[in-house]
Amino acid sequence: MASIPIGEVAQRTGLAVSAIRYYEEMGLVHPGRTAGGQRVFERADIRRLSFVMVAQRLGVSIADIRTELSSLPDRRTPTKTDWTRLSRRFRSALDTRIQGLTELRDRLDGCIGCGCLSLDLCQLHNSDDMAAANGTGPRYVMGDEPPN
Amino acid sequence: MASIPIGEVAQRTGLAVSAIRYYEEMGLVHPGRTAGGQRVFERADIRRLSFVMVAQRLGVSIADIRTELSSLPDRRTPTKTDWTRLSRRFRSALDTRIQGLTELRDRLDGCIGCGCLSLDLCQLHNSDDMAAANGTGPRYVMGDEPPN
DNA sequence: GTGGGGCCTCAAGTATACTTGAGGTCAAGG
DNA sequence: CCTTGACCTCAAGTATACTTGAGGCCCCAC
Numbered sequence: 001m002a003s004i005p006i007g008e009v010a011q012r013t014g015l016a017v018s019a020i021r022y023y024e025e026m027g028l029v030h031p032g033r034t035a036g037g038q039r040v041f042e043r044a045d046i047r048r049l050s051f052v053m054v055a056q057r058l059g060v061s062i063a064d065i066r067t068e069l070s071s072l073p074d075r076r077t078p079t080k081t082d083w084t085r086l087s088r089r090f091r092s093a094l095d096t097r098i099q100g101l102t103e104l105r106d107r108l109d110g111c112i113g114c115g116c117l118s119l120d121l122c123q124l125h126n127s128d129d130m131a132a133a134n135g136t137g138p139r140y141v142m143g144d145e146p147p148n
Numbered sequence: 149m150a151s152i153p154i155g156e157v158a159q160r161t162g163l164a165v166s167a168i169r170y171y172e173e174m175g176l177v178h179p180g181r182t183a184g185g186q187r188v189f190e191r192a193d194i195r196r197l198s199f200v201m202v203a204q205r206l207g208v209s210i211a212d213i214r215t216e217l218s219s220l221p222d223r224r225t226p227t228k229t230d231w232t233r234l235s236r237r238f239r240s241a242l243d244t245r246i247q248g249l250t251e252l253r254d255r256l257d258g259c260i261g262c263g264c265l266s267l268d269l270c271q272l273h274n275s276d277d278m279a280a281a282n283g284t285g286p287r288y289v290m291g292d293e294p295p296n
Numbered sequence: 297g298t299g300g301g302g303c304c305t306c307a308a309g310t311a312t313a314c315t316t317g318a319g320g321t322c323a324a325g326g
Numbered sequence: 327c328c329t330t331g332a333c334c335t336c337a338a339g340t341a342t343a344c345t346t347g348a349g350g351c352c353c354c355a356c
Contacts, residue, residue: 007302017303018345026343036352038303059207062343098250155332165333166315174313184322186333210313 003032004041013049020049026062028052028069048072055090058097152189154179161197168197174210176200176217196220203238206245 010017023029024039029048031039048069055065068089072082158165171177172187177196179187196217203213216237220230 005302016345019343021304022344034352036303037305038352056343098246102246153332164315167313169334170314182322184333185335186322204313 002043004043004046006031006039006041009041009046009049012046013053015049015053023049023052023062027066028062051086051090058094060093150191151180152191152194154187154189157189157194157197160194161201163197163201171197171200171210175214176210199234199238206242208241 004012006017006020009015009020013020015023020029021039024031029041029045031041031045034040051069052062052065055068056062060068068086071086152160154165154168157163157168161168163171168177169187172179177189177193179189179193182188199217200210200213203216204210208216216234219234
């Protein structure tokens with residue numbers, strides 16, 4: 001069956017060879033080895049790596065990606081059901097993020113009108129005194145959510 | 149006029165004191181100094197820092213934030229017009245990002261249906277052969293855009 | 297069967313974004 | 327005045343995510 005060398009995986013995914021080796025070290029992929037010790041990947045590994053790239057792009061840390069991927073069977077080729085479960089969780093994370101950014105954008109819209117981030121009476125910044133009173137600042141803008 | 153010490157700026161913005169000093173070093177804020185050498189901030193600086201926090205949250209690097217902020221007058225208190233110009237550019241970056249994520253999500257939706265990232269005949273992954281033919285992989289998913 | 301491109305490991309380096317610690321100064325309230 | 331909490335600098339450390347380099351096998355097309 002398809003045994004793909006690291007260089008080809010790199011070409012197919014667009015990742016650097018060094019990055020793929022790093023991902024293995026981080027436990028995101030578990031390629032096999034030839035008798036001579038060279039890594040042997042399979043298609044499922046390319047898919048794992050694709051997922052890694054997409055998740056990375058969304059700002060998910062490698063540690064978190066590993067956690068997500070741990071729901072997939074390590075060496076058995078994942079079934080459609082495995083991936084569907086993962087995709088669903090992923091989609092919901094995406095939704096959350098999009099929603100957060102959209103709210104931020106809408107709040108910013110109000111700002112542009114009022115010259116906000118510059119004027120004190122904006123809905124975002126209130127007066128400095130009010131902001132000081134409950135220990136805020138850009139938190140209004142950021143919706144009081146943690147960065148990730 | 150309002151001369152705010154660094155600790156108060158930290159409280160109001162939610163930033164660590166050390167982070168604010170770092171931002172000064174990186175050229176994102178330019179506080180004044182007392183005769184004794186302590187930093188003196190003004191309201192405009194808090195707004196700059198708020199902007200920094202929001203931009204950071206969107207994944208903008210400090211170097212890029214500095215570039216953005218350079219359109220504001222360094223020491224003169226920015227006018228409403230200054231901030232409006234900045235906000236508009238910012239809003240458009242936000243739009244781009246939201247749009248990218250939304251497209252990603254929609255493509256993922258197709259995937260969930262077909263068990264993609266797992267099956268070869270998905271619209272995202274085509275067959276491995278086709279993907280190999282034009283040197284792609286997750287690029288379909290990522291819309292061929294650079295990370296930032 | 298061999299030449300050489302591809303692959304290997306391991307250590308160290310890079311970039312970003314800060315934090316922590318040591319050692320010392322400033323300034324406001326009592 | 328004097329205490330003391332907030333502030334100062336500078337160097338070093340931390341975490342994340344990789345890349346680069348040295349030194350050396352692997353393996354397949356010719």
